[in-house]
Amino acid sequence: MTILIEQPEFGVEAEETKVPVDEKELVLDGGFVVPQINSFGHTFRDYDAESERRQGVENFYHTNHIHQTYDFVKKMREQYGKLDRLEMSIWECCELLNEVVDESDPDLDEPQIEHLLQTAEAIRRDYPDEDWLHLTGLIHDLGKVLLLPSFGELPQWAVVGDTFPVGCAYDESVVHHKYFKENADYHNPAYNTKYGVYSEGCGLNNVMMSWGHDDYMYLVAKENKTTLPSAGLFIIRYHSFYALHRSGAYKHLMNEEDVENLKWLQIFNKYDLYSKSKVRIDVEKVKPYYISLIEKYFPAKLKW
Ligand SMILES: O[C@H]1[C@H](O)[C@@H](O)[C@H](O)[C@@H](O)[C@H]1O
Ligand SMILES: [Fe+2]
Numbered sequence: 001m002t003i004l005i006e007q008p009e010f011g012v013e014a015e016e017t018k019v020p021v022d023e024k025e026l027v028l029d030g031g032f033v034v035p036q037i038n039s040f041g042h043t044f045r046d047y048d049a050e051s052e053r054r055q056g057v058e059n060f061y062h063t064n065h066i067h068q069t070y071d072f073v074k075k076m077r078e079q080y081g082k083l084d085r086l087e088m089s090i091w092e093c094c095e096l097l098n099e100v101v102d103e104s105d106p107d108l109d110e111p112q113i114e115h116l117l118q119t120a121e122a123i124r125r126d127y128p129d130e131d132w133l134h135l136t137g138l139i140h141d142l143g144k145v146l147l148l149p150s151f152g153e154l155p156q157w158a159v160v161g162d163t164f165p166v167g168c169a170y171d172e173s174v175v176h177h178k179y180f181k182e183n184a185d186y187h188n189p190a191y192n193t194k195y196g197v198y199s200e201g202c203g204l205n206n207v208m209m210s211w212g213h214d215d216y217m218y219l220v221a222k223e224n225k226t227t228l229p230s231a232g233l234f235i236i237r238y239h240s241f242y243a244l245h246r247s248g249a250y251k252h253l254m255n256e257e258d259v260e261n262l263k264w265l266q267i268f269n270k271y272d273l274y275s276k277s278k279v280r281i282d283v284e285k286v287k288p289y290y291i292s293l294i295e296k297y298f299p300a301k302l303k304w
């Protein structure tokens with residue numbers, strides 16, 4: 001039997017929850033209660049479930065899969081790698097995300113700043129000593145500012161959604177894989193084999209990923225000389241790469257450092273995905289803590 005449960009509030013353990021809970025509906029892992037049901041009453045990342053978001057999300061992936069080609073990614077990396085658009089602090093950027101809603105996400109229709117704080121606070125509760133991971137949670141989706149006019153107002157398909165390598169065959173595990181048939185690279189023999197332009201163990205750093213908020217934020221953090229550890233940068237860069245961290249595809253492209261970093265990404269993903277809820281965080285209350293982390297790991301102003 002399936003019983004719908006309320007989204008658990010952080011700080012509330014399963015045994016304290018008032019709602020009767022079918023134990024099969026919860027996976028207890030560390031301190032974090034992983035909810036099995038999203039705010040719309042479906043399991044997380046169910047791209048086929050009939051919900052108010054389904055059709056929009058499918059349309060999103062259709063366009064995304066048509067346009068994310070090797071040439072497109074190369075062009076975007078060059079253009080945005082210049083970081084010549086504006087200067088601002090990490091916190092200023094968080095506030096900009098008040099304006100942003102992600103059309104690719106079947107589990108969330110809240111402004112993105114909620115998601116950043118929900119992720120960071122959930123991690124902080126279970127890993128109190130890993131302050132770098134709290135900050136990684138806070139900033140991992142900041143690249144979504146690419147949707148805003150001062151960042152070039154890119155369309156949703158070039159900013160959000162799951163990412164995947166370009167320059168080699170698109171793996172079947174990528175969401176709505178069928179739409180790649182309309183992508184020019186799908187028919188190009190230079191790009192449509194298992195290795196394509198890459199080689200065994202070449203390392204993800206040498207692989208071009210579909211362009212979006214992950215790679216952009218990675219670039220911003222790296223070029224502005226963050227002192228976050230390599231695992232933090234890896235999480236920012238590959239957190240949307242579900243074909244790898246959930247389905248185990250593309251492992252043949254990883255090197256040893258990637259294998260180590262992937263362990264942290266898999267921990268992070270649990271919080272990124274399952275903290276999505278309608279439970280709001282009090283921004284003013286937690287702000288001083290995150291400002292102190294930003295000062296520790298970033299310069300006061302960054303180039304974007
Ligand atoms: O819809 C979501 C959302 O855009 C996330 O920010 C991204 O990291 C996920 O991979 C994607 O599926
Ligand atoms: Fe993301």
Ligand SMILES: [Fe+2]
Nearest residue numbers: 115140141272
């Ligand atoms: Fe996220």
